[in-house]
Amino acid sequence: MKNIYIYPAIFSYANDYDDDDDISVEFFNLDGVFTFGTTPKEAHYKAKNCLESYLYKMGKHGETIPTPPKKSDIKLKKNQAIEMIIVNMRLIRDEMHKTVV
Template structure:
């Protein structure tokens, strides 16, 4: 499963700031008082939007995007791993089964089973902690 995406956003400059929309993502809108805030909000909007999707659409052709007088295309990146780390970092309890002899040996060697499982999952899923 892919975790990084880049989508074009249309930044529309108004008197009071920027409105931001994503042509490939119906209903994904945000805004900011200045360009920097609008860019930050666009990244967050994109990550929230993509996190809730089961099937993420492909990026359309940039040439097909119709721009108005005060519009600019800005490519916005979403890092869903970083997003999940920031907003879904609570611990969850997992029940698992291992052979008794392995459990006994782990206890004897003072193994932190939770830390070991977390470390193994990060390695297996190729995620940096």
């Protein structure tokens, strides 16, 4: 089982005409995996947490984890940027398997 995963996340920033200042985050080839943050730091943190949870759940159910797309395969809109999200699933699996004494 692989431990380190690096996925590109698409960060969508609010438009000038948008009253909502949140930064939405989605993963190009992971259906239904998205989150948001009110600052870039918070959006990155939530994206990492979201990716960890998704990959953990897939691994737990024995599902095949999709290969991360190349950054060059992702077409961005004007208000979007790509940020690479790195997760160490070994740490997550160890944390999830701890027992409370």
